[in-house]
Amino acid sequence: MKPVTPASGKKSPPDMQLTTQRYKRIATWLLIVIVLVLCSIQTKVTPYQLIVGLPQMGSLLQEMIPPDWSYVPTIWGPMLETIQIAIVGTTLGGIIAVPVALLCAYNIMPNKLVSIPMRIVLNLVRTVPDLLFASIFVAIFGIGPFAGMLALVFFSFGIIAKLTFEAIEAIDPGPLEAMTAVGASRMQVIIFGVVPQALPYFISYFLYTFEVNIRAASVLGLVGAGGIGLLLDRSLGLFRYDRASMIILLTLVIVLVIDYGSTRIRRKLL
């Protein structure tokens, strides 16, 4: 299956192209290998470490099975708190996201002096990971679910506003033009033209962010921001791996149930 090359004579232009392509490919792979080797030298991450670590991983898994079922009543409360944090955080983030999304969309806010700074702020908010927000808010407001909720407000605001303003920009301009032509005000155009078209997308993104936030909320406790993560941290610190695996198991079940429900609602919407 090799490319056919003429046996003798000067190479034709397509052949030259093939050779340069091959050299380029070899150069790319070489570059990748060099970067990888440099990376593993810098951080001392080598396959050798993996081989050394494998037996330890095995014994860790052995200790995690079977999970400590008697721990369920204790973790049920923090688990519910995790869900509460996710619900409130997503909702407040979604509410703040609405005006910002409208201000970011070029077809609603043609004035670029407003929309471009809004977009820059949005991009800046989205660069900060949720756990970083949480660790800062824990420092400000103290340990507890309130810090976690605030972290999720900022985190989900970034996601929902970004996705929603892209959906708003993609809506059908027909109804908006018709309304403007008959003399509707900016507010009326938004309420009767934009909202009906963008609402299903908004709710869908809202639910998607909620799914993301349930996962995020389950680890917020590791930095002290409430929820189930605190207990996970504690049981890992006490080397109670059977309890840790119970917490992980319950989190998985809750995440799967919420994912399933939210996906069904989203399918109905779009």
Next chain:
Amino acid sequence: MRGTTSYKPMGARIRFWVIAIVILAIYYWAFQGMHFEGIQATTKSVSLSILDGFLHPDWAYVYIPEGEDLLRGLLDTLIISILGTFVSAFLCIPFAFWASTNMSKRIAVSGSGKAVLSFIRVFPEIIVAILFIKAVGPGAFAGVLALGIHSIGMLAKLYSETIESIDSGPQEALIASGANRLQVLRYAVLPQVIPQFLSYSLYRFEINIRSATTLGLVGAGGIGTPLIFALQVRNWNRVGVILLGIVVLIILTDLISGWLRKRII
């Protein structure tokens, strides 16, 4: 506008109200758990000192000739996400072929593959990182493994969707001319999917660099470790410069990776 609202049938109206009451009840319950009154009295002074710290970042921390500084932390974070993405980009290829419906004749095979992938996806990467820290000890290695394993879930799903969407023409032509399975894979499937694979891997790299900044918060290497130390001793000037570094690093990698992705496709 009011006169045009049509009256909905009774059943739809009852359904609407039931849903509304359920949602209100959920919100009532959720807000109960937030303890708004539990906010510390020191909040104001702490916020002011944080603001002061952010306005006067600890520039001396950016580069210290000997030992731990911002640039080395960011470099470690970058390396963890590069290696993690690389590990998962290769590990997920067999998973992707396992989970794609057009690569196996039985639906049970691809169905089980998809189930395994969604199982991997539910684990938050921080939890994966903690488990690896317990197994191989704290450090960059645990971070690389955590990202490598966690990313399989998403990458293999995207890869398998790419494989499912390929044109079956070249594949059939090769089979008709007597090529074996490996040759079909090499000359019909791979050329079609490689650009998309690369693009998805870069996209995942953008996500991984965000995760890598937080992995250090639990001890899995990178910039998160000095950040959590600075937070614990309330050294806000240092926190400010570290956050600034993280934001700059993420923006830069997003720009470079976005440019590369545009060139690939």
